[in-house]
Amino acid sequence: MLTLDHTIQEALTLLTERNEESAEVVDEEQQTVGMITLAEIRIAIQNGHVLMPLRTFFQQPFLQEFLKEQEPGAFHQLLMSKMFSDMINSLYDGVYITDGHGFTVKVNTAYERITGISSEKVVGLHMRDLEKAGYISKSVSIQVIQEKRALTRMQELANGRKVIVSASPVFGRDQTILYVVSSVRDITELIRLKLENDELKDGQFESGAGSAELDKLPFIAEDEETKQFFALARKVAKTNVTVCLTGESGVGKTMTASYIHRHSSRADHPFIEVNCGALPANLIEAELFGYVGGAFTGALAKGKKGFVEMAHRGTLFLDEIGDMPLELQVKLLKVLDDFSFTPVGSTSARQVDIRVIAATNQPLEELVKKGDFREDLYYRLTVVPMHIPPLRERREEIPLLLSYYMDQFNAMHETAVSLSPEARHFLCEYDWPGNIRELKNAVEYLVVTSDSSTVGVEQLPAKIRRVPSVIRPIVEGRIIPLKEATDMVEKQLIMKAMQLHKTTRKAAEALQVSQSTIVSKMKNRPSFDYNSDQK
Known part of the structure; x- marks a missing residue:
């Protein structure tokens, strides 16, 4: 029940909460003064009388006569016209309009779609009330009114979606803000498609699900050479053949390795990246092949799995393979030959099912000539060599x-x-x-x-x-x-x-x-x- 001391806004809130079209209004003696309808409330709000007490409202002999006394400006007339409604309802982005005090005046159907909130629930409400209700995280319209300038901010909605809101003030002749018009763009999908990090920490485990983002990256240009490169990547992904990726630092070798993994039958299993140049020389063997308890001073009593074993049934990506010490290269060769390895401190070999992808920005052929890289390992790694050109040669991307x-x-x-x-x-x-x-x-x-x-x-x-x-x-x-x-x-x-x-x-x-x-x-x-x- 409403009293004469309630405002138009409070009347709208009550009817909205109860999902009713009208409400009884009583005086101080609890005598019925009359009924106020949702349609009347909306007309009053659209004419800028959100905070009007119901006492003032009912002092008018007839609602229409009261409204005729008001002289809305040209912008207000446009705002309330059917043509304007049709125009904003045809937009894909949401439109949200408040008056100069922060009360909601109009929203379009796209806003309702993006937010899941019907116009009936917000029209007439102050933006502070929408914040308190949890509909939005922070009102951009309020900031625009306070700062008297256009602003663009990111908001999180009650339904979990994230939007970019660009709000602009509409000024009157005396430079007071009459309205704030905001466009609302849904960027939830954009955030979901964030680029997977091509600089994973050494040995970081990747389940493979995140790699799906790579399929949506603009990494693949339309030129024929790049198309052929990724056609080859998809082709070798269907096999267990060893691949060696070459190219300058930062060209996308990690992304390519992840792309191959994602398009292979091992996609649902681990993708383990090891930066051979980042591991300390005295620990690289233990990190790569693991160790048994008590294998060396400081070793865990229960031992530890190495990256090779962690990649079981998945893909082991050996980045900067040219930096691997010679004494470990022979052990890696054994893994590639018969898929077996021996942890540090153990006397028994273990079997593993992995696919190996190597990468380097060094000329392995030169390292072989200098004696810094085993020739037999070089041939074993480069069964399918794939060179990634530098970005300056892929300008279309x-x-x-x-x-x-x-x-x-x-x-x-x-x-x-x-x-x-x-x-x-x-x-x-x-x-x-x-x-x-x-x-x-x-x-x-x-x-x-x-x-x-x-x-x-x-x-x-x-x-x-x-x-x-x-x-x-x-x-x-x-x-x-x-x-x-x-x-x-x-x-x-x-x-x-x-x-x-x-x-x-x-x-x-x-x-x-x-x-x-x-x-x-x-x-x-x-x-x-x-x-x-x-x-």
Whole structure:
């Protein structure tokens, strides 16, 4: 039961909790004054009277006459129109609108879908009440009202989903906030697809389930060479043959090994990574093959399983195999030959069912010639050699990787940072000597240090902003086609002009061409990814 001292908002809360369309209102003597309906409450709220006491409400002879006295602005008229409702209900992202005090005025159907909350449960409620009810973690609309500026934040909803909320204020003539309009984008799936760490701790166990993320990575570009590489990876995955991955540091050898494991019949069993270069020389044997109790000073009384045994029925990934000591190489050869090993301190061999994938950034052939690597082990490991080119030779992947890691780190750090077309171009043109690892770290640096929502060229590290010399290919003794050289010079001149002048208009003036020419050329180059108007 409602009294005349209750407000419109409290009346809405009562009806919503009881799931009723109307409620009786009584005076101080508990005499019925009248009934208030949900429809009347909504009309009052939409006209900005959320906190109006019911006493004032019932002093009006007729509700419609009362509402006619109100003069909603043009924005309010648009807000309440059927056309506006149809427009926002056609959007895939959620739309949430509050008044300047933080009371909910309108939501679209996409918001209801994302949150699982019907509009009837939130319209009229203050954002603080939604926080207390656990519908949202923290209101962005309240922050916008307090700070009087547009904000973007990450929220966690009551249903466990995570969303990016971008809220903007609508100001009146006197610069007071009339409304706050928020767009709500569901990023739950994006977070679920976080990239598995290609720098696992030494000997870390991986069940194999996390590797499924790799199938969704932009690691596979559309060029024919990369397609053939992964076709080969899937083909050898169906066998138990030993694979040796070669390539520079950071090119993705761990990800490739995990990819092979995931596509093999061993996918549901352990994937054990061992960095042969990181283990102390005096402990590597015990870590690799395990030991029995009392095998050496400091050994556990019950002994310990080694990485080889931990990988039983799964995959053993030996990274930096070129750093393995010679005295252990013969023992590894035995594992590869008859799948048996002997723990430290034991006199009996044990059988194991494993598949071995090795990786190195060193030229094993040279190590063999120097006597630092056994020739018989070299041939045993390189049954199927697979070389991974450096990222500078796989430039088609760079824009995809940039987008992927930007999304990942925005979700991780609860930000909404994007790259300007100019910054993206410089990142795509950089040679990335540290390959994917360097790119990943660079993107995280930009996300966490950016003071604005868009990263500009000036925020890039100096080494990335450096424009490469147009004469470098010739200096290196390589003759290139004239058209390719012309395109190269043209691209780098545009880069330099954009770096210096920041906008396409000023860059065009400096290069003495039209602005449309600059925009057209940037659009025609994938590495520019130019998709906005620059003035």
